[in-house]
Amino acid sequence: MSNSDIDNLGDLSMLELFRMETETQSTVLTEGLLGLERDADATQRLEELMRAAHSLKGAARIVGRQAAVVVAHAMEDCFVAAQKKERTISGELIDTMLAGVDLLNRTAGVSDENLEAWEASQHDEIEAFVKSISRLDQAVVQAAPVDQARVSSEVAPEARQQLPGEPVPEPAPARTAASDRVLRVTADNLNSLLGLAGEALVASRWLDKFSADLLHLKRFQNQFAQTLDSVRDVFPSGAVSERASERLAEVRDRAALCQRSLAERLADLEMFERRFVNFSTRLYHEVLDCRMRPFADGIQGFRRMVRDVGQSLDKSVQLEVTGESTPVDRDILERLKAPLGHLLRNSIDHGIESPADRNNQGKPAEGTVHLEACHSAGMLLITIADDGRGVDLEAVKRAVVRRGLTTLETAQKMTEAELLEFLFLPGFSMKESVSEISGRGVGLDVVQTTIKELGGRVRISSGLGQGTRFQLELPLTLSLIRALLVEIAGEPYAFPLARVERALKLPRDQIESVQGRQHFALLDVQVGLVAAHQVLELKGLPPADGDVSIVVLGDKAARYGLVIDRFLGERELAVRTLDPRLGKVKNISSAALMPDGSPALIVDVDDLIRSIENLASSRRLSRLGSEGDSAAAIKQKRVLVVDDSLTVRELERKLLDTGGYAVDVAVDGMDGWNAVRTGHYDLLVTDVDMPRLDGIELLKLVRADNRLKSLPVMIVSYKDRPEDRSRGMEAGADYYLPKASFHDETLLRVVTDLIGRPDA
Numbered sequence: 001m002s003n004s005d006i007d008n009l010g011d012l013s014m015l016e017l018f019r020m021e022t023e024t025q026s027t028v029l030t031e032g033l034l035g036l037e038r039d040a041d042a043t044q045r046l047e048e049l050m051r052a053a054h055s056l057k058g059a060a061r062i063v064g065r066q067a068a069v070v071v072a073h074a075m076e077d078c079f080v081a082a083q084k085k086e087r088t089i090s091g092e093l094i095d096t097m098l099a100g101v102d103l104l105n106r107t108a109g110v111s112d113e114n115l116e117a118w119e120a121s122q123h124d125e126i127e128a129f130v131k132s133i134s135r136l137d138q139a140v141v142q143a144a145p146v147d148q149a150r151v152s153s154e155v156a157p158e159a160r161q162q163l164p165g166e167p168v169p170e171p172a173p174a175r176t177a178a179s180d181r182v183l184r185v186t187a188d189n190l191n192s193l194l195g196l197a198g199e200a201l202v203a204s205r206w207l208d209k210f211s212a213d214l215l216h217l218k219r220f221q222n223q224f225a226q227t228l229d230s231v232r233d234v235f236p237s238g239a240v241s242e243r244a245s246e247r248l249a250e251v252r253d254r255a256a257l258c259q260r261s262l263a264e265r266l267a268d269l270e271m272f273e274r275r276f277v278n279f280s281t282r283l284y285h286e287v288l289d290c291r292m293r294p295f296a297d298g299i300q301g302f303r304r305m306v307r308d309v310g311q312s313l314d315k316s317v318q319l320e321v322t323g324e325s326t327p328v329d330r331d332i333l334e335r336l337k338a339p340l341g342h343l344l345r346n347s348i349d350h351g352i353e354s355p356a357d358r359n360n361q362g363k364p365a366e367g368t369v370h371l372e373a374c375h376s377a378g379m380l381l382i383t384i385a386d387d388g389r390g391v392d393l394e395a396v397k398r399a400v401v402r403r404g405l406t407t408l409e410t411a412q413k414m415t416e417a418e419l420l421e422f423l424f425l426p427g428f429s430m431k432e433s434v435s436e437i438s439g440r441g442v443g444l445d446v447v448q449t450t451i452k453e454l455g456g457r458v459r460i461s462s463g464l465g466q467g468t469r470f471q472l473e474l475p476l477t478l479s480l481i482r483a484l485l486v487e488i489a490g491e492p493y494a495f496p497l498a499r500v501e502r503a504l505k506l507p508r509d510q511i512e513s514v515q516g517r518q519h520f521a522l523l524d525v526q527v528g529l530v531a532a533h534q535v536l537e538l539k540g541l542p543p544a545d546g547d548v549s550i551v552v553l554g555d556k557a558a559r560y561g562l563v564i565d566r567f568l569g570e571r572e573l574a575v576r577t578l579d580p581r582l583g584k585v586k587n588i589s590s591a592a593l594m595p596d597g598s599p600a601l602i603v604d605v606d607d608l609i610r611s612i613e614n615l616a617s618s619r620r621l622s623r624l625g626s627e628g629d630s631a632a633a634i635k636q637k638r639v640l641v642v643d644d645s646l647t648v649r650e651l652e653r654k655l656l657d658t659g660g661y662a663v664d665v666a667v668d669g670m671d672g673w674n675a676v677r678t679g680h681y682d683l684l685v686t687d688v689d690m691p692r693l694d695g696i697e698l699l700k701l702v703r704a705d706n707r708l709k710s711l712p713v714m715i716v717s718y719k720d721r722p723e724d725r726s727r728g729m730e731a732g733a734d735y736y737l738p739k740a741s742f743h744d745e746t747l748l749r750v751v752t753d754l755i756g757r758p759d760a
Helices: 003-008 014-036 043-063 066-083 091-109 115-121 123-135 148-154 187-234 242-291 302-312 330-351 355-360 393-402 408-413 416-424 444-453 605-617 627-635 646-658 669-678 695-704 722-730 744-755
Strands: 292-294 317-322 327-329 367-376 379-386 457-463 467-475 480-488 491-496 500-506 512-514 517-522 525-531 548-554 559-564 566-576 588-593 599-603 638-642 662-666 683-686 713-717 735-738
Touching (some): 066 091, 066 123, 091 123, 115 123, 187 242, 292 330, 330 444, 330 467, 393 408, 416 444, 416 457, 480 548, 480 599, 525 548, 548 605, 566 599, 638 646, 669 683, 669 695, 683 695, 695 713
Parallel strands (some): 317 367, 683 713
Antiparallel strands (some): 379 467, 480 491, 480 566, 517 525, 548 559
């Protein structure tokens, strides 16, 4: 390591340095051991493993981690013996070695204050590890027992007095080029810098418009000069006095001077614009590169995870990775770890068959899961594909019908893409039994939610007997988006282009009404019309004359046409997060600065679609140009139903809707809390057991809020024990209704008792 690198890391303690090296070398050990399973005689790989273990042993000596010294030394001896052909690396030995890697990581995580007690508690495990390596040796291999003499001899006295800031001996290979020096920068500093660079890039676009305006002014100047020439030609020679002729010539000279000056300044501006745009673009991409990490950094541990999950299911699985060097925004990479991990486990559990089944099908006994990352058309594409059994569409149809999500007749008419979309529904699972790996119906819906939050989308395709393929399409960065700008109630709003299906102007005579709701035909599909003013709860209505400006949002399952005032065009915007003190702003995800410095709100499309569905389900959508309808709808009493069960939620919604109440729904406690604090409701109906935030905690938040503390709350739960009722009532519920005695008359009667008739 160069002196410059040491200076830049000098403010780290020796323990922090050891932890950094342990993290790096653990990755080398894990990847190398997994590679040995496929090529046990790999000379190069054994050399890398030996160096990694030796480096960790030396680093552990310096920081006095005796347990790590013993473990790393035993592993190093094993690798050296394998290099000399004195022993064979078996699968069982690799399992033991991987357990040793875990032990090294745990050792690095212990603080200096707890080290002595921790090492004493782990003495037996460390001794068992060393003995296990010795037992698995197929030849004579010397493995020192774990005792105090061994520990003392492994840690030199001078090492225990090592000064902070000194380099660890024999570290992992480090890049020493001056361009690769390390500089510690906080994530907040980098985010602020990227935000400023993004704003500079957006501001540079303003110059293009300003330059166009000056060109327009230059044309006016030319027209003015031509008009002056025509004025002189109108009068015959001698018809104009000498003084007037001089004045006219003076005006013409000044006009020519202005024209030349404007042309020169315009040329200067064009040159500056090119330089500034080039500079701001390079600045932005340079800062963006600082936030980029290779895809490989986000998938460390996946190979081992695939191996361990495969072994637990008695399956042989290989993970192939392509595009490890593909740069990915660090925030996106961090949030992708959980979705990618789930998709990989899903591929192994649901997709890859057992070795016997694969042999019967003529496939290799070992299954393959391929993970790939690449850039394409300004997007990040990540693909996870397996060569397993694929998705049985007939089984999906049966599961969909069995869960009451649709009828058999409708399911038979659905396309493959429509059926596969059911796999992303909360609680939907193809497995009849629950295991530690899967079967609870929790996962794919979370994957889709996470990807949507990142501004991307998930596509799935499958072939029976050929495997399943998931493709994640994501933006390259979260700091800059391409957006469609529109005006609503005199204010600019931005819709991420990736979430806009179509933008169009529609003649009013093409709007149809079906059962009181307005629609229009888009490629032979009826799309419902919704006024953006109503959904965003803004004053006023869209223009009542001329063509209707529409932004089409959603997908095949739910598509809506949002009527806005007018289009402002496409823009590249630097995304700025909202102040955390605002909490979740309904229908809004973030903000941005326009090129002229004015603010614009970026729409949360998923939240907006939920708001539209709530309005549609409660029959409160107003007709275009009908402000009276909207006012009447607001007078209707509103109820918020919070339940994570789709069946119960829809049943309650339909019963209350039939009773004349306006009903909104939320899928869990957190979703309900966001809705109730941003909306206006007369009653809250909630379940108890829900993810993210349960009903009792939701009730406590409501009662602690000054604006909501008097809101009537009814709990509807399967729990019917006296202690459950007491817990709910003590938390502040106005009524506790067991689902076991749930029926329409009881629910409506209680609601009427609590808030009165729907129109009262």
